[in-house]
Amino acid sequence: xxxxxxxxxxxxxxxxxxxxxxxxxxxxxxxxxxxxxxxxxxxxxxxxxxxxxxxxxxxxxxxxxxxxxxxxxxxxxxxxxxxxxxxxxxxxxxxxxxxxxxxxxxxxxxxxxxxxxxxxxxxxxxxxxxxxxxxxxxxxxxxxxxxxxxxxxxxxxxxxxxxx
Numbered sequence: 001x002x003x004x005x006x007x008x009x010x011x012x013x014x015x016x017x018x019x020x021x022x023x024x025x026x027x028x029x030x031x032x033x034x035x036x037x038x039x040x041x042x043x044x045x046x047x048x049x050x051x052x053x054x055x056x057x058x059x060x061x062x063x064x065x066x067x068x069x070x071x072x073x074x075x076x077x078x079x080x081x082x083x084x085x086x087x088x089x090x091x092x093x094x095x096x097x098x099x100x101x102x103x104x105x106x107x108x109x110x111x112x113x114x115x116x117x118x119x120x121x122x123x124x125x126x127x128x129x130x131x132x133x134x135x136x137x138x139x140x141x142x143x144x145x146x147x148x149x150x151x152x153x154x155x156x157x158x159x160x161x162x163x164x
Contacts, residue, residue, distance in 0.1 A: 011144035015063040015077050016042055017088075017100045018053045024088040024100040025053050028078030030144045032062060035126065040111060042125045046118075049082040054113060054125055062109040063102035066139035067146060073102065074147075097131060106141050107134040 017026030027050040031043035040062070044051040054060050065074070077087050093100040101108040111127025118124075 013065045013069070013074065013142040013144055013147050015065065015102050015105075016044070016050060016054075016060055017063065017102075018050060018057045018060040019099065020049070020053045020056075020082070023086065024093070025050055025082040026077055026087060026100065027082070028074055029062075030147075038129045039114070040109065040127050040129060042111075042127060043122045044125060045122050051123060053082075055116075055123075058113045059097070059099060059130075060111050060113070060125070060127060061096065061099035061101055062111065063105040064107050064109075065102070065142045066104070066106050066136070067142045067150075068139065069102075069104060069142060073104070094135075101135070103135065105135050106137070106139045108132060 011030040012032065014029050014032055015026050016029045016032075017024060019025065027044075027048055029042060029044065033041050035041050042060070042062070044054065073091055076090060080087065088100055092103040094103050095101070096108060097110045099110060109127075109129050110131040111129055113125050114128045115126040116123050117126075
């Protein structure tokens with residue numbers, strides 16, 4: 001099987017954020033889907049610190065990245081652990097419902113964890129959408145294909161779409 005065919009599916013590039021007590025934590029995600037008009041599913045690796053915090057906090061935010069999102073923002077949020085580093089110290093955010101949103105985004109969703117499904121390596125969190133809005137409607141959302149082909153981005157080993 002040519003695993004690269006999976007990159008041609010329509011994924012976006014997002015930041016998923018939550019809290020560790022009072023501290024903002026988060027990571028990059030591309031496996032997010034709209035399940036119904038008020039529910040999304042987010043796939044998160046069991047080993048991600050964000051996963052642990054989402055289970056405790058029961059709330060999370062999704063920042064929808066634009067094509068003009070800087071690669072250092074993606075690298076900072078996606079290629080290091082929030083256990084050891086404050087990922088949001090160098091990223092400009094706004095706060096919505098107590099959660100950090102990446103300011104240079106198309107928009108955001110605020111969700112409450114309502115259920116989850118565990119697989120061998122990942123948990124699929126179902127989130128009821130509590131709020132959502134545009135930050136800048138003129139921005140073009142970044143697709144996962146655009147991230148790889150135009151931005152020349154890579155996927156970390158814990159990403160659900162990591163090809164190895």
